[in-house]
Amino acid sequence: MPVERLPGVVTGKTADDLEEEVRRGVLLGTLDWAVSWARKQSMWPATFGLACCAIEMMSTGAGDYDLARWGMEVFRGSPRQADLMIVAGRVSQKMAPVLRNIYDQMPEPKWVISMGVCASAGGMFTNYAIVQGVDTIVPVDVYVPGCPPRPEMLMYGILRLHDKVQKEGRIK
Amino acid sequence: MTPEELVERLGSRFGDVSLAYGEVTVITSREKLVDQLEALKADPDLRFDFLSDVSGTDWPDNDLRFWVAYHLYSLEGKHRVRVKVGVSESDAHIPTITGLFPGADFLEREVYDMLGVEFDGHPDMRRILLPEDWEGHPHRKDEELGGVKTQYKGGAFIPPVDQRLQK
Amino acid sequence: MTTEMRPEVTQETMIINMGPQHPATHGVLRLVLELDGETVVDVKPIIGYLHTGIEKNCEYRSWMQAIAFVTRADYLSPLFNELAYCLGVERLLGIEAPPRAQTLRVMLTELNRIASHLVYVATTGMELGAVSVMLYGFRERERILEIFEMITGLRMNHAFIRIGGLAMDLPDGVDEKIREFLEVMPKRLDEYEKLLSRNPIWVERNLGVGYLAPERAVALSTTGPVLRASGIAKDVRKEEPYCGFEQYDFDVITRTDSDCYARYEVRMEEMRQSMRIVEQALDSLPGGPVMVEDPKVRWPAQLTVGPDGIGNSEEYVEHILGGSMEALIHHFKMVTEGVAVPAGEVYQVVESPRGELGLYVVSDGGYRPYRVHVRDPSFVNLQSFRDQVVGQMVSDVIAVGAALDPVMGGVDR
Numbered sequence: 001m002p003v004e005r006l007p008g009v010v011t012g013k014t015a016d017d018l019e020e021e022v023r024r025g026v027l028l029g030t031l032d033w034a035v036s037w038a039r040k041q042s043m044w045p046a047t048f049g050l051a052c053c054a055i056e057m058m059s060t061g062a063g064d065y066d067l068a069r070w071g072m073e074v075f076r077g078s079p080r081q082a083d084l085m086i087v088a089g090r091v092s093q094k095m096a097p098v099l100r101n102i103y104d105q106m107p108e109p110k111w112v113i114s115m116g117v118c119a120s121a122g123g124m125f126t127n128y129a130i131v132q133g134v135d136t137i138v139p140v141d142v143y144v145p146g147c148p149p150r151p152e153m154l155m156y157g158i159l160r161l162h163d164k165v166q167k168e169g170r171i172k
Numbered sequence: 173m174t175p176e177e178l179v180e181r182l183g184s185r186f187g188d189v190s191l192a193y194g195e196v197t198v199i200t201s202r203e204k205l206v207d208q209l210e211a212l213k214a215d216p217d218l219r220f221d222f223l224s225d226v227s228g229t230d231w232p233d234n235d236l237r238f239w240v241a242y243h244l245y246s247l248e249g250k251h252r253v254r255v256k257v258g259v260s261e262s263d264a265h266i267p268t269i270t271g272l273f274p275g276a277d278f279l280e281r282e283v284y285d286m287l288g289v290e291f292d293g294h295p296d297m298r299r300i301l302l303p304e305d306w307e308g309h310p311h312r313k314d315e316e317l318g319g320v321k322t323q324y325k326g327g328a329f330i331p332p333v334d335q336r337l338q339k
Numbered sequence: 340m341t342t343e344m345r346p347e348v349t350q351e352t353m354i355i356n357m358g359p360q361h362p363a364t365h366g367v368l369r370l371v372l373e374l375d376g377e378t379v380v381d382v383k384p385i386i387g388y389l390h391t392g393i394e395k396n397c398e399y400r401s402w403m404q405a406i407a408f409v410t411r412a413d414y415l416s417p418l419f420n421e422l423a424y425c426l427g428v429e430r431l432l433g434i435e436a437p438p439r440a441q442t443l444r445v446m447l448t449e450l451n452r453i454a455s456h457l458v459y460v461a462t463t464g465m466e467l468g469a470v471s472v473m474l475y476g477f478r479e480r481e482r483i484l485e486i487f488e489m490i491t492g493l494r495m496n497h498a499f500i501r502i503g504g505l506a507m508d509l510p511d512g513v514d515e516k517i518r519e520f521l522e523v524m525p526k527r528l529d530e531y532e533k534l535l536s537r538n539p540i541w542v543e544r545n546l547g548v549g550y551l552a553p554e555r556a557v558a559l560s561t562t563g564p565v566l567r568a569s570g571i572a573k574d575v576r577k578e579e580p581y582c583g584f585e586q587y588d589f590d591v592i593t594r595t596d597s598d599c600y601a602r603y604e605v606r607m608e609e610m611r612q613s614m615r616i617v618e619q620a621l622d623s624l625p626g627g628p629v630m631v632e633d634p635k636v637r638w639p640a641q642l643t644v645g646p647d648g649i650g651n652s653e654e655y656v657e658h659i660l661g662g663s664m665e666a667l668i669h670h671f672k673m674v675t676e677g678v679a680v681p682a683g684e685v686y687q688v689v690e691s692p693r694g695e696l697g698l699y700v701v702s703d704g705g706y707r708p709y710r711v712h713v714r715d716p717s718f719v720n721l722q723s724f725r726d727q728v729v730g731q732m733v734s735d736v737i738a739v740g741a742a743l744d745p746v747m748g749g750v751d752r
Contacts, residue, residue, distance in 0.1 A: 048360060049366070050747075051411075051414055052414035052495055055458070056494070056495065058462075058477065059480070059484075062478065062481075063474045075362070079360075089389070090391055092387070092390045092751070093303060093306075095359060095388040095389070098360060124407065124408070125319075125392065125393075125396060126319035126320065127332070127391075128310055128317065128319065128392060128395075129310075129391055130392070132319065148494075193685050194430070195684075195685065222560060224688070224714060225712070227699050227710075229709070229712075243699070247571065250578045273558065274559050274722070275559040275561075275722055278718060279718075279719065286394075300387055301387040301752075311394065311395055311710075317392075317395060317399060333399045333400070334399050
């Protein structure tokens with residue numbers, strides 16, 4: 001039954017009243033959708049810039065190619081406050097346990113973008129010193145190739161990750 | 173001082189001096205190394221008071237397999253010299269020059285790390301670039317480059333570059 | 340409760356790890372600090388978290404391919420790595436790049452110096468709290484990266500300076516873009532100085548912090564702005580000039596205070612001097628080829644910008660495929676095998692933004708480098724970290740690390 005508690009505000013269960021409410025600015029959706037939307041809208045990256053790709057990541061966060069438009073300009077120093085790890089740069093054998101450590105410190109839900117070919121597959125350094133792809137250490141969601149990838153490429157990778165987060169929509 | 177004058181000045185006292193590509197190279201032995209570097213530093217005309225670089229090379233076909241090159245520079249005279257010492261594989265020890273040039277600290281550690289040449293008397297002789305428990309010395313010529321086989325389209329694997337090259 | 344009242348309570352030092360992942364250490368530098376309260380008793384820099392094996396990788400590639408590896412050592416000044424390597428190999432080959440190539444090399448490297456110092460200002464500002472400087476620094480840097488992209492095709496890690504000259508000539512329209520940049524930049528530098536130079540917080544955090552005596556700096560083989568801020572005017576461009584640096588008019592900036600503030604001043608002034616050099620290079624740019632003529636050495640391709648990017652020009656492709664067989668064979672041999680460099684060794688120095696960058700190139704007469712050693716200035720400058728920081732407070736560690744401006748790619752290679 002439509003009830004009028006406050007003047008002008010009608011709660012309704014009939015179809016017309018629903019339309020009325022939508023017109024007044026109420027959005028309906030599943031909880032999954034809402035939570036995914038919130039998660040992707042302000043994903044906070046943990047600083048994991050290693051080498052040249054880190055400079056391009058900083059350029060992406062700076063003024064010309066702004067990451068703040070997606071709420072991501074806040075690079076958290078502590079992994080415990082972050083939900084995205086952008087592995088930017090070549091991961092050496094000495095750094096690999098540190099990478100896994102930082103990944104483990106991040107709370108769920110967390111995502112990993114592997115930026116650059118060195119992080120994705122070892123890059124041009126097929127040798128003793130570089131881990132041939134960080135997906136041997138941490139699970140990767142999006143791979144962004146390039147040496148280093150242009151800021152636009154990284155932004156495209158981030159947007160694909162946002163799509164992935166939105167579609168996956170699982171609440172843990 | 174031009175390289176030619178430098179060769180003249182050095183030749184009488186330091187033995188094996190050569191000039192190539194505009195650079196003066198002095199080849200010495202590890203027993204005389206520290207004294208000769210000290211003499212180069214103290215000499216009033218030469219005054220090599222700045223150490224630029226310490227680097228090691230592996231020549232596996234020689235008796236003296238590991239050659240360490242010390243590059244010195246004079247801030248006043250603006251000339252350079254290279255002092256080379258060779259050691260054999262079985263006795264890969266060279267006295268440290270960190271007493272004369274404290275800047276050789278990290279540089280000597282790197283030569284030890286990459287080549288396996290130990291520097292006696294170094295305050296902190298351990299690996300610097302590779303993990304502490306790494307085995308092997310990568311810059312030796314008999315160590316392989318490492319790396320994994322790369323998979324290309326069609327399922328074909330190609331080995332890392334050092335196994336692909338014909339000698 | 341003081342220790343006098345409770346003598347069984349001893350004062351111990353605390354060992355804190357500023358791990359490789361830290362927002363304020365420049366890249367993956369690990370510092371193990373031994374602290375007595377807020378005072379630093381000892382610091383051990385632990386490096387090697389970015390060791391890439393660049394030097395060993397170069398031994399398995401041709402002389403020209405090694406440029407792509409060497410360029411990624413010090414990734415904030417890639418053109419300097421390439422320049423030092425190519426100059427070294429050219430000395431071994433006994434050739435000299437044509438004058439136009441040399442002038443363009445000077446212009447590109449000085450622009451790179453400005454870009455690198457801008458990253459210094461940006462990251463130091465961010466680490467010391469002036470976060471907006473980060474955005475301004477990167478805004479200027481983007482202008483330079485746009486110029487690089489127009490000329491070389493890439494924003495970073497260009498592999499543009501080749502053995503014998505450059506990969507390509509300048510495209511049209513770069514001249515105006517560079518001059519536009521040179522007009523705008525001095526005002527931006529004035530903006531930075533207005534923002535920082537007399538800012539009480541900046542001055543408090545930098546003045547008197549990280550003192551490094553000149554004799555100690557020389558003993559530790561420090562070079563670059565750190566040494567010049569201690570009063571010693573060592574600049575490879577003046578003392579052992581390369582690429583025609585004798586003909587350019589610029590000053591070597593020194594200060595005598597030997598602290599972080601002096602290093603900041605040295606770098607700001609160096610940016611202005613670099614702009615002078617770029618302008619002189621642009622005004623005095625000679626005509627002619629950008630690659631040496633000798634067919635046994637020169638990169639055979641004629642690169643131009645085509646519809647899908649940089650590649651061989653149409654006429655050249657026609658010439659080698661349809662024209663002469665010898666040209667095709669020659670092109671094939673030069674690209675796959677490359678040039679054979681006579682046996683010998685050379686130590687080539689250039690003045691990179693961080694100091695004396697030396698490339699020790701050893702050849703055994705073959706088609707591949709025998710040994711390439713990069714004497715990186717940041718690697719050697721890091722040895723002075725301990726001297727500057729012992730006895731200071733923890734927050735000074737950040738200021739000192741920022742003023743040293745190490746690039747871990749060069750430190751670890």
